[in-house]
Amino acid sequence: xxxxxxxxxxxxxxTLPLLTAALLLVTACGPEDPGFAMQDTExxxxxxxxxxxxxxxxxxxxxxxxxxxxxxxxxxxxxxYDVTPLLKPAGKYLGAALPDVPGSMDALAxxxxxxxxxxxxxxxxxxxxxxxxxxxxxxxxxxxxxxxMAWEPLDHSxxxxxxxxxxxxxxxxxKAVARLDLPIAVSIAHEMNGDWYPWGRQxxxxxxxxxxxxxxxxxxDRAGATNVIWVWSPNITDPAPNTRLAPYYPGDTYVxxxxxxxxxxxxxxxxxxxxxxxxxxEIRTFSKKPFFISETASEQGKRQRADIDQLFSxxxxxxxxxxxxxxxxxxRADWRVEAVPDTLAAFRQRVADPRYGFDIRNPR
Amino acid sequence: MSAASEPPLxxxxxxxxxGGTATRAGSSRPRPDADTLPRPAAERGTAAPEDDNQxxxxxxxxxxxxxxxxxxxxxxxxxxxxxxxxxxxVLIVQAALSLRLLAAAHPDEAATMVAGRQQLxxxxxxxxxxxxxxxxxxxxxxxxPPLAGAAANANGIFGARVLSLCFALLTxxxxxxxxxxLFNERVAICSIAAYAVVQSTVVxxxxxxxxxxxxxxxxxxxxxTVFTARRPVALVLLxxxxxxxxxxxxxxxxxxxxxxxxxxxxxxxxxxxxxxAALRALxxxxxxxxxxxxxxxxxxxxxxxxxxxxxxxxxxGILLDTVQWGGxxxxxxxxxxxxxxxxxxxxxxxxxxxxxxxxxxxALLGTALxxxxxxxxxxxxxxxxxxxxxxxxxxxMLLAAPLAGVGLTRLxxxxxxxxxxxxxxxxxxxxxxxxxxxxxxxxxPDSGRLLAVxxxxxxxxxxxxxxxxxxxxxxxxxxxxxxxxxSARNGTDYRDAAGVQHHGDDxxxxxxxxxxxxxxxxxxxxxxxxxxxxxxxxxxxxxYRLIAQFTSPTGDSSTYKVYLKH
Numbered sequence: 001x002x003x004x005x006x007x008x009x010x011x012x013x014x015t016l017p018l019l020t021a022a023l024l025l026v027t028a029c030g031p032e033d034p035g036f037a038m039q040d041t042e043x044x045x046x047x048x049x050x051x052x053x054x055x056x057x058x059x060x061x062x063x064x065x066x067x068x069x070x071x072x073x074x075x076x077x078x079x080x081y082d083v084t085p086l087l088k089p090a091g092k093y094l095g096a097a098l099p100d101v102p103g104s105m106d107a108l109a110x111x112x113x114x115x116x117x118x119x120x121x122x123x124x125x126x127x128x129x130x131x132x133x134x135x136x137x138x139x140x141x142x143x144x145x146x147x148x149m150a151w152e153p154l155d156h157s158x159x160x161x162x163x164x165x166x167x168x169x170x171x172x173x174x175k176a177v178a179r180l181d182l183p184i185a186v187s188i189a190h191e192m193n194g195d196w197y198p199w200g201r202q203x204x205x206x207x208x209x210x211x212x213x214x215x216x217x218x219x220x221d222r223a224g225a226t227n228v229i230w231v232w233s234p235n236i237t238d239p240a241p242n243t244r245l246a247p248y249y250p251g252d253t254y255v256x257x258x259x260x261x262x263x264x265x266x267x268x269x270x271x272x273x274x275x276x277x278x279x280x281x282e283i284r285t286f287s288k289k290p291f292f293i294s295e296t297a298s299e300q301g302k303r304q305r306a307d308i309d310q311l312f313s314x315x316x317x318x319x320x321x322x323x324x325x326x327x328x329x330x331x332r333a334d335w336r337v338e339a340v341p342d343t344l345a346a347f348r349q350r351v352a353d354p355r356y357g358f359d360i361r362n363p364r
Numbered sequence: 365m366s367a368a369s370e371p372p373l374x375x376x377x378x379x380x381x382x383g384g385t386a387t388r389a390g391s392s393r394p395r396p397d398a399d400t401l402p403r404p405a406a407e408r409g410t411a412a413p414e415d416d417n418q419x420x421x422x423x424x425x426x427x428x429x430x431x432x433x434x435x436x437x438x439x440x441x442x443x444x445x446x447x448x449x450x451x452x453x454v455l456i457v458q459a460a461l462s463l464r465l466l467a468a469a470h471p472d473e474a475a476t477m478v479a480g481r482q483q484l485x486x487x488x489x490x491x492x493x494x495x496x497x498x499x500x501x502x503x504x505x506x507x508x509p510p511l512a513g514a515a516a517n518a519n520g521i522f523g524a525r526v527l528s529l530c531f532a533l534l535t536x537x538x539x540x541x542x543x544x545x546l547f548n549e550r551v552a553i554c555s556i557a558a559y560a561v562v563q564s565t566v567v568x569x570x571x572x573x574x575x576x577x578x579x580x581x582x583x584x585x586x587x588x589t590v591f592t593a594r595r596p597v598a599l600v601l602l603x604x605x606x607x608x609x610x611x612x613x614x615x616x617x618x619x620x621x622x623x624x625x626x627x628x629x630x631x632x633x634x635x636x637x638x639x640x641a642a643l644r645a646l647x648x649x650x651x652x653x654x655x656x657x658x659x660x661x662x663x664x665x666x667x668x669x670x671x672x673x674x675x676x677x678x679x680x681g682i683l684l685d686t687v688q689w690g691g692x693x694x695x696x697x698x699x700x701x702x703x704x705x706x707x708x709x710x711x712x713x714x715x716x717x718x719x720x721x722x723x724x725x726x727a728l729l730g731t732a733l734x735x736x737x738x739x740x741x742x743x744x745x746x747x748x749x750x751x752x753x754x755x756x757x758x759x760x761m762l763l764a765a766p767l768a769g770v771g772l773t774r775l776x777x778x779x780x781x782x783x784x785x786x787x788x789x790x791x792x793x794x795x796x797x798x799x800x801x802x803x804x805x806x807x808x809p810d811s812g813r814l815l816a817v818x819x820x821x822x823x824x825x826x827x828x829x830x831x832x833x834x835x836x837x838x839x840x841x842x843x844x845x846x847x848x849x850x851s852a853r854n855g856t857d858y859r860d861a862a863g864v865q866h867h868g869d870d871x872x873x874x875x876x877x878x879x880x881x882x883x884x885x886x887x888x889x890x891x892x893x894x895x896x897x898x899x900x901x902x903x904x905x906x907x908y909r910l911i912a913q914f915t916s917p918t919g920d921s922s923t924y925k926v927y928l929k930h
Contacts, residue, residue, distance in 0.1 A: 033468060033520050079816045080912045084928055087909075224913040252906025 081227040083183045086146065087256055088290050091358035092315055093323020094351055095121030095148065097295070099330075102136030108143055111328060114338040116348045117357045121146045121185070123294070123325045128153040128166065132176040141182045146360045148185040148231070148325065150294070152197070153212075158189060158204040162211035170216055174223035183227055183360065187294060188213055190233035191261050193243045201240070206247035213250040233259030233294045236279040238269060245279070246286045257322070258283050259294035263335075264307035266299050272314025280318075293324035297335035304343045312350040323356075443549070450553050451540050455533050458560035461797065462529050462570035467805045468812050468839075469521040471887075473512075473572035475500045475834025477524055478846055480513025495846045496854050500833055501574060502668070502752070503614040504661060508574035516572075524572035531576040532569030535762065536560055538583040542590045543766040546631070546729070554776075554786070555769025561793050562693050563800035564758040575755045578614030579762055581606050585624055586763065589648065593631035597644045600628050604651025611652070612661045615668040616752070619740055620759040625649045626732030627763075633728065634721045670743055674751030675889045682750040686741035689800060690757050692793055694737045697764035700771025701730030730767055737764040751889060754804060809914035809924040815839050817912045817926055818885070822848075826882035829856065829872055831890040831898070832924060850881075852898060853890055869894050873901035876908070879929055884908060886925040902927055 096119040098107040112118040122145040126133065140147040156166050177184060189199040192209050199209075213232075220228055232255040234245055249255070262275050269275040280291060293315075298307035315321050327335050338344045351357065469477065475497040483498070485491045487510060498505045515523040536556050544552035559565055568575050588603035607624055610617035625645040632641035656662045677685075705727045708720065721729075737760030744753045776786035811832075818836050822828070822843040829850050830836060837846035850856055855868030858875040866874040875881055876898065886898060902908050908927035916922045 033522065079813050082817070082820060082911060084821075084909065084911055084930065087930060221910055221913065224915060226910050226912050251903075253903050253908075256909070 080178075080224065081181050081183055083227055083229055085363045086183055086229060086360060088322060089358060089363035091355045091363070092321075093121045093146070093292065093325075094119050094357035095123060095145075095323060095325030097123040097125075097325055097327045097329055099328075102133060102140050102147070105139055105143060107328075111338070114344060114348075115351055117351045118143075119145055119326075120357045120360050121148050121323065121325055123148040123150060125150045125152055128156050128161075129169065132173040134176055134180055137180060137182065137184055144359070144361075146183055146185055146229075148294075149187075150190050150233070151186055151188050153189055153199050158199055158208040158212040162208060162215050164215070167219065170219050171223065174220040174225045177220065177228060178223045178225040181227055183229065185229040185231050185257070187231040187233040187259055188216060190259070190294065191235040192248055193234045193237070193240050193245060195240070201243055209248050210250045214254055217250070217254045229256045230254060231257045231259040231292060231294060232289075233261060234279070236260055236262035236276060237282060238262070238275070238278070245282050249283075249286055252287060252289065255287065255289055257292040258287055258289045259292045261295040262293065263296055263327075264298040264303070264310070266301050266303070270303065270306070270310070272310045272317070275310075276314065276321075280321075291318070291321040293321065295327050296324050297327040297337075298343070299333055299335070300340060300343075304340060305346045308343060308346040308350060312353075316353075316355075447544075447549050447553065451537065451556065454540075454553075454556045454560050455536060458536060458565065458569065459529060459533060461561065461566045461801065462525075462532065465566070465570050465801060465805045468815075469572065469835070471811070471832050471834045472500070473521060473524065473834070474838035476509050476512050476572055476574070477516040477521070478834055478837040479505060480509035480511065481516060482513070482846075484510040484513040484517070495837065496851050497833055497837065497846070499854065500851070502616060502672070503574035503578065504612045504659075504664075507609075507613045508577055511577075512572050521572060525570045528571055528573070528576035529569050531580040532565060535580045535583045536565075538580070538587045539762060539765055542583070542587045543769055545590050546766055547770060551766065551769040551773050553769075554772035555765045557790060558693060558696065558768045558772060558793055559761060559765035561790075561797040562761050563689050563797050563804065564754060564761050566797050566801040567804050568755055568758045571755070573755060574614035575616060575758055578610045578617045579758045581610035581613060582617055582620045582624070582759060583762055585610060586627060589624060589628045590631050593628075594635050597632070597636075597640050597647065600632075600644045600648045601651045603628075603648055604655055607648070607652040608655030608661075611656055611665060612659065615665050616670060616756045617759065618665055619670070619743065619756060620736050620763060621649070621652060622739075623732050623736040623763050624652075626728065626735070630725065630729035630732045633725050669747060670752060670756055671747035671749035674749040674891070675895075676748045676892055677750045679745060679748075682741065682745050682748070682753070685750045685753060686745075688796075689754055690737060690741070690761060692789070692796060693761060693768055694734070694764060696771040696775075696789065696793075697734045697737060697767040698771075700767035700769065700774065701727075701734050703774040704730050704767065704770050732763075733767050734764045736760040807916060807922070809916050809922060811835055811924075813914055814885070814912070814924050814926070818883070819843055821883055821911075821926075821928055823882070827880060828883045828885070829875065829881045829898075830885040831887035831894065832885050836885070852884075852886075852894055855894075869897040873897045876901035877905045879905065879907040882929050884927040886923075886927070888923045 094117060096111060098111055101107060101122050102124050108118075108122070122140045122143070124136070124140075124147070126149050128151060137147040137149070153161060153166075160166065161170075177186075189197070189204075189209060189212070191197060192199060192201065192204070194200050195202040204212075217230065232248075232250065234248060237243070237245065260276055260279050262279070264270075264275065276291075276293070283289075283291070296311065298304045298311070311324065315324065326337060328337055329335060337347050479493075479495055479497045479501060482491070482493045482495050483505060486493050498509075501509050511527065512524045515527040517523075519526075536559065539559060540552045540556045543555040568579060585603040585606040588606060589600060592599040592602060603624070607617075607621060611621065625648050628648045629641050629645035632644045635641075653662060656665070705723055708726060737757070740753065740756045740760040744750050744756070772786050772789060775789060776783055814832065815835060818828075819840055822836070822840050824844070826844065826848055827850070828836065828844070828848055829852050831852040833851045833853055836844065836849050850872075852869075852872050856866070856871035856875050858866045858871040858878075858880065860866065860874050860878060864874075872894070876884060884898065884902060886895060888895065907929050909930050910925060911928045912924075912926040914924045
């Protein structure tokens, strides 16, 4: 049975206003714009503010165990970790290379207890084969330190790496690093200007080194691994004065820190400026990147305490030297800082300065 | 009675009727003439057979008069409401398919809204237009962008997209109407059912771009052209303003203009001689060009390219896109054209007043409507880019839709002989449309993540160069102003320390080398020359660091890269 004609006409007249009203309602109650929604998360990609238990401010408690690092604030999933605040922080890095780290973190607590402050960089050495130790790197970060991987091409030539022989492996590492999405410092073939490693100047030309570095860097870029701090790390020029560094430099686009390996030894230079000065001066002729002492220690002996003073005074005198890694491992000599009580006392006194060992999740 | 005394029973032999009247055995049923119809019961009462004194009581109901044919071509309320119901159902499906595509604004949409807001403010309050995104809209900056800006002011990207949805739904209504006029109701329903689910319709129907109103205006022009076909030739000029406006709103509408002129000829030819019909086409073309001439739009259109601002793509890639996005629909339209040329009718109810057409006339109409669906990919193929083809295909799909409707009805066959074939093809179209439209919105790197990074580094004093136009200007209004973001696609006017003035890509590269910009955002879908120049400058300068890179989750090669000066 059909509707009454007059009523049907009324319905028809109402159709347009009703449709318009419904449309306006839908428009007014529209969903939240995802473009704004993601930004509304508080302090996106900003690290958490420093807490009392951060590495920089931490002192060991009564039992000597390190305090737990502050938990970082939630960052939206998928937004890459922003390492730019770590590139030239206000404070200075207090780093260490400890035995078995990151396979085991057992050495960290005693070292922290000994020096009175938890290091905020932990360096380890990785072979150019196998996988990437994601769990180990995560352990370092969760301990409140920046993981620093010294990547050693022991079994492959730099020319071969540049030619793409290890691309599958490098790509796998790059993807794992990108997925990890935590900050990590990486150096490739450190001390390349020396002749004691298989990738040294006796085996590879500067061109091979630069080509290999750029090749690996580009693979990391393509994988989206922007969370890497690239540390170009020659040895100080003292043992190889005739080898120029500039030909080994891959370029400012490929490097974040200019690293240096330089130890205080009984027979070598005795001051910060004589040990590192010539190298820094040479690097400054082609790069303005911050310096990072990627390996140092003092050989046991009468000068050890003075070496400690030299190291810290030098660090404090040079704003562009952003930190150091103390090689606290027995290898060819006993470099452990806790081995000699006087040395340890001096070290402990100097690292107590608040500028050392800031919280890497709140570097500003 | 003996068998020998009976007359022989042949098809033509008379047989005795129950009432004693002889009828022909060849007649399958008695003619419903006045003499044989049963009378009403009141008049009927009882009948007394001649050879029997006993009265026979007749049934207490009447059998209505059986019509001569099973359907009536004349309009009826029932047919009208069924057709409207189906039209409404198609519109609901189309709206649902579009509304499900919720995502952050695409750069093109954001650029249009930013430019539109500024232009709207300029029109209403006289404020200066400072954004360099005004020229990014592929149409007149004073037509669609202010409209999108107003919708964005009302409810952001959702408001602008709902506006596009309204345009798209109106387009479907017009398509139904003109297809019904050209062919019949069944073809019209099939036509809109197919058109409403293809990717270009679903996406353009929820995309804040000038193509949505432009497609509507092309549909309006086609509708006027079809409905004035039997009227005086000059009346076709009524379609010219709509066609001209379509060209002004979106320059890509010019791709549909040859088809509109051909449609003016093809629809008039069956009703008049070829000369006046051709005059009609010329009038429409001249009227459209004449309407565009005073505003200088014709010159702008002449200098415009469908590939402008888009990265290049290989021939194989463009062909693959074409096949994926419009292949099945175009095949259906071409098949419909061939079937229509071979045979005008398939027992459908005719809507054209019974005017018969020749094969040449049908071929012209079919070709005119289908050609644009082939013309759009052909042009993109010639230009070597398919970045904006998904939107431009909408014009081709619209005009080819009536023939796709014919194809679908012919596939089903007369009297719904093979409905399963029609259902199969439509479901395939729906599945492709669903998948491709969803992919279209997921395609490309995640703009939300990009914005999250940009927001962290945006400062009130910063200067930013971006190939991802519009996004930062639209979404980062709280931390930066649109003027801080320079479009790398437009190029940079930069004067270096030596006083040398640089323009375009050279200006952008020089500014990067000098570290002028605080942040640089690259988009791999930008023109290759721009991308190369910027990437080289970034690599050479060494002042910028890659801080974030976003690739498309769907596996296409598009990438956003964010470089920060350190």
